Amino acid sequence: MTDPEFLQIEQVVSDRGSRYAVSGGTVQGRAGCDAFIARLKQHRKYAKATHNSWACLLSDGGPVKNDDGESAAGAVILRMLERADLKDTIVVVTRWYGGVHLGGDRFAHVVTCVRAFLAEIGK
Template identity: 75%
Template sequence: MIRLENVVSDRGSRYAVTGGAVQGRAGVDAFLREVKREKKFAKATHNSWAVILSGEGPVKNDDGESGAGAVILKMLDREGLTDCVVVVTRWYGGVHLGGDRFAHVVTCVRAFLEAWRKGSG
C-alpha cells in the first residue's frame, strides 16, 4: 500500500491518495476497509476510487465527489495499470472548488503513479 498525504491543499480542502495491488472485487473491498481503518480516512468527506480488474474490467465509485471515479479510471486506463486500486481522499474545507477539484484528483493520481513506478521499477 502506498499512501501520500497532504498532496494538495486548496481553500481549506485537503487531498490524499492511497493505492495498491488487489485481486478481484473482494480484494478491492478489503483494501477500502484497510484505508478506512485509520479514523481520519473513515471520516473523510470523500474516498473516491477506481480500479481495472483483469478478470472483471473497470470498477469505480465517486463516493459523493461526482465524476472523480471516472477521472481516476481514465488515468489508470491510459497507464495500462490493472489490479491496482487508487483512492483519492478529500476532506472538504467549506468552499466549493468547482472544476478545480478534478485538477486536484489528477494531481493526486499522478503523484501515486510516480510513487508506484519508483516502487515497482
C-alpha cells in the first residue's frame, strides 16, 4: 500500500495500562487534516481517547502538528514524516491513558506507532 486514504492500526503498543494505536491517510491542505481528525473521532473510542497527536507535511503549506495534550508528540511524528519525505499524509498516534505516567517511554511508543504506519505503506 503506497497511498493510504484511511488506514488504522489498532493496539500497536500496550505499556502499564496505556494503549497506543496509529491512523493515517492522504490529505490536501490543513482543511484535509481537520477533516481527517473529525472522521477519526466519529469512532467513539477515538473520540474518547486521552490524546490524538498528529502531524502532516503539507506540500502546499509546510509542516503542521498538534500534540493534543501529549507534549512534543506531534514534533516526534513530524520529524519522522520529514525523514521519510512523506508529504500530504497525516499520521495520528492515539493514546488511551492507563493511569501510570510513562515518562520518556511515551516517545518510544510514538516512534513505534509511526514506524508501524510507515512500514504498512511501504516507506
